[in-house]
Amino acid sequence: MCGIAGIFSRDGRLPPTAAELDVMQGALAHRGPDDNGILLSGNTGLAHTRLAIIDPAGGVQPMSDAGRRVHLVFNGEIFNHPELRAALEREGCRFRTRSDTEVVLELYRARGERFLEELNGQFALAVWDERVQRLLLARDRVGIVPLHYTWHGGRLLFASEIKALLPLVPRPEPDVEALDQLMTLWAPVPGRTLFRGMHQLRPGEMISVDRNGMRRRRYWQWDYPDQGDYLAGSPDSLAEELDALLADATRIRLRADVPVAAYLSGGLDSSTLVWLIRRATRAPLSTFSVEFPGSSLDESHHQDALVRTLGLDHRRLALGGDEILGALDQAVWHAESPLFRTAPVPLGLLSGLVRENGYRVVVTGEGADEVLGGYDILKETKVRAFWARQPRSRWRPLLLRRLYPWMNLAGGQSDVYLQRFFGLGLERPEQPFFSHLPRWRSGSRCRVFWSADLRERMREDPHDALAAELPSRFFDYGPFQRAAYLEATHLLPGYLLSTQGDRMLMWHSVEGRFPFLDHRVVDFANRLDPRVKMHVLEEKYLLRRVMRGRIPDAVLRRRKQPYRAPAPAGLAGAGGADLRDDLMSAESIRAAGYFDPVAVGRLLDKMASGRALGHADGLAAAVVLTTQMWHRRFFGDGADHFRRVPSRAVQGIGKAVTGDGG
Numbered sequence: 001m002c003g004i005a006g007i008f009s010r011d012g013r014l015p016p017t018a019a020e021l022d023v024m025q026g027a028l029a030h031r032g033p034d035d036n037g038i039l040l041s042g043n044t045g046l047a048h049t050r051l052a053i054i055d056p057a058g059g060v061q062p063m064s065d066a067g068r069r070v071h072l073v074f075n076g077e078i079f080n081h082p083e084l085r086a087a088l089e090r091e092g093c094r095f096r097t098r099s100d101t102e103v104v105l106e107l108y109r110a111r112g113e114r115f116l117e118e119l120n121g122q123f124a125l126a127v128w129d130e131r132v133q134r135l136l137l138a139r140d141r142v143g144i145v146p147l148h149y150t151w152h153g154g155r156l157l158f159a160s161e162i163k164a165l166l167p168l169v170p171r172p173e174p175d176v177e178a179l180d181q182l183m184t185l186w187a188p189v190p191g192r193t194l195f196r197g198m199h200q201l202r203p204g205e206m207i208s209v210d211r212n213g214m215r216r217r218r219y220w221q222w223d224y225p226d227q228g229d230y231l232a233g234s235p236d237s238l239a240e241e242l243d244a245l246l247a248d249a250t251r252i253r254l255r256a257d258v259p260v261a262a263y264l265s266g267g268l269d270s271s272t273l274v275w276l277i278r279r280a281t282r283a284p285l286s287t288f289s290v291e292f293p294g295s296s297l298d299e300s301h302h303q304d305a306l307v308r309t310l311g312l313d314h315r316r317l318a319l320g321g322d323e324i325l326g327a328l329d330q331a332v333w334h335a336e337s338p339l340f341r342t343a344p345v346p347l348g349l350l351s352g353l354v355r356e357n358g359y360r361v362v363v364t365g366e367g368a369d370e371v372l373g374g375y376d377i378l379k380e381t382k383v384r385a386f387w388a389r390q391p392r393s394r395w396r397p398l399l400l401r402r403l404y405p406w407m408n409l410a411g412g413q414s415d416v417y418l419q420r421f422f423g424l425g426l427e428r429p430e431q432p433f434f435s436h437l438p439r440w441r442s443g444s445r446c447r448v449f450w451s452a453d454l455r456e457r458m459r460e461d462p463h464d465a466l467a468a469e470l471p472s473r474f475f476d477y478g479p480f481q482r483a484a485y486l487e488a489t490h491l492l493p494g495y496l497l498s499t500q501g502d503r504m505l506m507w508h509s510v511e512g513r514f515p516f517l518d519h520r521v522v523d524f525a526n527r528l529d530p531r532v533k534m535h536v537l538e539e540k541y542l543l544r545r546v547m548r549g550r551i552p553d554a555v556l557r558r559r560k561q562p563y564r565a566p567a568p569a570g571l572a573g574a575g576g577a578d579l580r581d582d583l584m585s586a587e588s589i590r591a592a593g594y595f596d597p598v599a600v601g602r603l604l605d606k607m608a609s610g611r612a613l614g615h616a617d618g619l620a621a622a623v624v625l626t627t628q629m630w631h632r633r634f635f636g637d638g639a640d641h642f643r644r645v646p647s648r649a650v651q652g653i654g655k656a657v658t659g660d661g662g
Helices: 018-026 081-090 100-118 176-185 235-252 268-280 300-310 321-335 344-356 368-372 376-388 396-403 412-422 434-449 452-457 462-467 472-476 479-496 498-506 519-526 541-547 574-581 586-592 597-608 615-634 637-641
Strands: 003-009 035-041 044-050 070-078 121-129 134-139 148-152 155-159 205-210 213-218 261-263 286-291 313-318 361-363 511-513 656-658
Touching: 003 018, 003 070, 003 121, 018 035, 018 044, 035 070, 044 070, 044 121, 070 100, 081 100, 100 121, 100 134, 100 205, 176 434, 176 452, 176 462, 235 268, 235 519, 235 541, 261 268, 268 300, 268 368, 268 541, 286 300, 286 344, 300 313, 313 344, 321 344, 321 498, 321 615, 344 498, 368 479, 368 519, 368 541, 376 396, 376 412, 376 434, 376 479, 396 412, 412 434, 434 479, 434 597, 434 615, 479 498, 498 511, 586 597, 586 615, 597 615
Parallel strands: 035 656, 261 286, 261 361, 286 313, 361 511
Antiparallel strands: 003 044, 003 155, 035 044, 070 121, 121 134, 134 205, 148 155, 205 213
C-alpha cells in the first residue's frame, strides 16, 4: 500500500500549490515511508507517499506516460500486472519500468475508462488526463483500499485518509448522523464518513471530474443469481474449481520484490492460505499472530497444530488488557473513527511486530466468511427464517443454542432471552434487514448515552439511510443471500477492511493481501447455491471439502470463532484512572457534547463497583471512551497538530515535478 492525495480546481481560478500537496503527503507519511513526490499540472496537483513493493527502483510516483500528458498516483497492487504487460506489449506498447504502476498507466491509455475491468488487484488511484482535462478516481471492487474526497472552495480534494484533507479545510466538523449510523449499524453507510461533507468512494466505483461537473459509475457490484441459475456440478467438482481459483489467487499475491509473510489465527481461513503458500513456493514462510494469555479468546494452541504440521517460522505477540488500553488512542488516530470494540488494537500492534522482523507484506484471510458462508449470523438467519414459518413453535428457537454454546443458553430463563433477543422482527422475515436486527439492536443500545442536544440533531434513521443504498435486485435474494450481501457490502468494507484492516496495517507501513477477495473467487462463490456454502448449519462447507487431508483435523473441524480481543476492563482499575479523570470526566463529556454525563457517570460507577459488565455495557464503555479520543484528536485540543496551510500557499516546498517535465 501507499498514500495518494491531490487537488483538482474545477474552474482553474485557485490552482493547487506545492505547499498544499506537501502538507497532504506529510499526513500520509506512515503509509509510504520509502519515497514521496508531487506533481503540478495546471489546475491539478497529485501527491504520493510510497511503500516500495514492486520494482523499488523504477516505480516512483507520480508517474507520467512518455508523452507527459497522462499522470497517475496509485495506492495498492495489481496482481495480474505481468499478464497485462505481456498483452499490452503484443499491442505495441513499450515499458520503461517493471512496475505495476506503469502497467495501470498504459492500460488506461489503451482502454480508457474500461481499463478498471481488467485489473485484478486492490487499489485506489487517480489519473489526471491533460488531453481531455479530466481527473478520474477509482477504488477496487470490494473496498480493500480507501479513498476519500471533499469539495471545498470550488476544488475537489482527495486522499487515502481523511487526515490528509483536514489541513486544507478551515473548520472540519463531525457528521453526527454518520456517527449514529456507526452506533446502530457498526459502520457509516457506504460513501459516508464521520466527517461532515467528506465522502468515500464506494467499492467498485469510479468518479470522473472535469469542468462540467462530476460523474460516477459502478464498474463492479456484488450480486447473486436467480434461484435455479446456480453453478451446476457435484460438491466434489465445485470443490476442485474452488481449489484451483484459490491456489491461483494466492500464487499471484506472492508476487513482490520483497519477502512476503502471513497471518495465522489458527482458524480454517488462515490455515488454508498458509497451506496454499507452502504448496506454491519452497521458500521458508514466516507467520505472525497475537495471543491473549489466560483469556478464553486466546487461539495459540490451534496455531501450534499448524506450525508443527507445516514447519512454520512463527512469531507471536502476547497482549493483555493493559497493553490494549495503552494503545487505544493511537488506534483511534489511525482508524479516524471511534471503535465498537478493542479488536483493531492488537492487529495494529501486530503489524508493528511484522515490520520489526523485516516484512512489509502479509497474506491474510479476511473475506472468506463473506464469500464462502462462514459467519454465525448466516446460520442464525437460517434458523430464524425457519422459526418465522412457525413463530409460536417452542422448539425451533432452541436450535440457536447450537450456534452460541458460549452464551450459556441453558435453562428456562434462556428461553425468554431467546424469544426477546432473536425473535426481533420475526413477524416480518421479508424485511430487508431481518438478518441483522438482533445484532444492530445490541449495538444501538449505546445510543441511550447520547446527549439531549445530539438527539435533537438526528434527522435520518440509520436503517433508512442504508436501505437507500440497496440495489433493486436485493429484494430478489433469499434470506441467506440478503444477510451475506449486508456483511459483504457494508460491514466488510466499512469496518473489517478499514478500521480493522488497512488502517491497522498502515499504522506500521505493512501491506495486507487477501486471496479470498480475488474477484474471480468472489464471482465464483456468488454463483454457488447457498446450500453448498453452508450445508444445513455447517459453515464454509465447500472450503472444508477442499482442505480435507491437508490440515490437521482439529483445525478443519473447528467451529468458527470470531476474532475478538479483551474488552477495556482495565478502564475500571488503577491503570485507567487517568482516562476516567480526563476523557470520561463529566466536564470532558459535557464539553465534547456527544454523551449525557449523568448516564456515563452511572456506567463508570458500575465499572468501579466490580460488578461484571454485560455485552452492551462493554460496547458502551469502548464507544464512549474512543469517541472522546476521536473528538479530541480531530476536533478538540489534539487537532492543533494538523499543519494548516493557506489556500494560496507559496510554491516550492517538497519534491515537485510539473506536468510537462515528467
